[in-house]
Amino acid sequence: MPQFKLKSGRELEVLDNGVDSSQAIVFHHGTPASASLWSQWFAVAADKGIRAISYSRAGYGTSDRDFGRSVVSVNRDITEVLESKGVEKFVAIGWSGGGPHALANTLLENNVGAITLAGVGAYGVDDLNFLDGMGQENHDEFNASLQGEDVIQQWFIDNASTFKSVGGDEIREAFGGLISDADKKAMEGSFADVIAAAIRSAIAVSFDGWVDDDVAFTKPWGFELSAITKPVKIWQGDQDLMVPHAHSRWLAKHIPTSELTFIPGQGHVTLLVDYADKVFDQVKELLA
Numbered sequence: 001m002p003q004f005k006l007k008s009g010r011e012l013e014v015l016d017n018g019v020d021s022s023q024a025i026v027f028h029h030g031t032p033a034s035a036s037l038w039s040q041w042f043a044v045a046a047d048k049g050i051r052a053i054s055y056s057r058a059g060y061g062t063s064d065r066d067f068g069r070s071v072v073s074v075n076r077d078i079t080e081v082l083e084s085k086g087v088e089k090f091v092a093i094g095w096s097g098g099g100p101h102a103l104a105n106t107l108l109e110n111n112v113g114a115i116t117l118a119g120v121g122a123y124g125v126d127d128l129n130f131l132d133g134m135g136q137e138n139h140d141e142f143n144a145s146l147q148g149e150d151v152i153q154q155w156f157i158d159n160a161s162t163f164k165s166v167g168g169d170e171i172r173e174a175f176g177g178l179i180s181d182a183d184k185k186a187m188e189g190s191f192a193d194v195i196a197a198a199i200r201s202a203i204a205v206s207f208d209g210w211v212d213d214d215v216a217f218t219k220p221w222g223f224e225l226s227a228i229t230k231p232v233k234i235w236q237g238d239q240d241l242m243v244p245h246a247h248s249r250w251l252a253k254h255i256p257t258s259e260l261t262f263i264p265g266q267g268h269v270t271l272l273v274d275y276a277d278k279v280f281d282q283v284k285e286l287l288a
Helices: 035-047 071-084 096-105 136-145 149-159 161-165 171-178 181-186 189-202 208-217 245-254 270-274 276-287
Strands: 003-005 011-016 023-028 051-055 089-095 111-117 232-239 258-267
Touching: 003 071, 011 035, 011 071, 023 035, 023 071, 023 096, 035 051, 035 189, 035 276, 051 071, 071 096, 071 208, 089 096, 089 276, 096 111, 096 208, 111 276, 136 149, 136 171, 136 208, 149 161, 149 208, 161 189, 171 189, 181 232, 181 258, 181 270, 232 245, 232 270, 232 276, 245 258, 258 270, 270 276
Parallel strands: 023 051, 023 089, 089 111, 111 232, 232 258
Antiparallel strands: 003 011, 011 051
């Protein structure tokens, strides 16, 4: 995957669909995943004449680790990437664990809005039970992350090593109790292959990116949602065992510029499969 060298010397995996434009979408993948997760969306964006850029967050794949990063730390990396590519205006889109990072992008001057798909809410706040409604695997994972670097690293070695070689035909079983019936139907065919490949790539070198995401989610994000002034479009279904719908309702409550689209019957993965065209309609409105 193409590498981009930051001023700090760290390198990031960065993909660009090559559309000639100073306006773009910046895609933030979930946890765990990598830049390639958005490959099918890249093709749709190109057909619509929209530039699309994605990257693998620090610590994923061959993107160098940014130890101790918070959610807002992503803005340093994205600022350099967009400056180098001549992007003057962009919309941030984040799925799942990419949601908070897309929201962080609204702090940047050249951002015109964010769209989150089943995005994660904040941990340790009074009005959101972060783990309630999640599959048991997420309970175990986040409880391990709260015990420190050594514990969560070992937890991934013991419980997630099979993902290093997972195939598209194995991805549903690999996710275990995190996959709702709605999502089982979406985890088939070419999109299952895309997700499996993105996860294999993400953890091929180490679990560091996954570790650092989990730790960042359990700490303050580095910005206040109440300070967001850009438009935020929130998408969520009620059949989500990875990021239950209470998270998006919480985000909508705390972001003054937000608009929540709640779709009964949709899961965590189905939003990416079924609603791409409608999300692109929102992108066009925000970039106009």
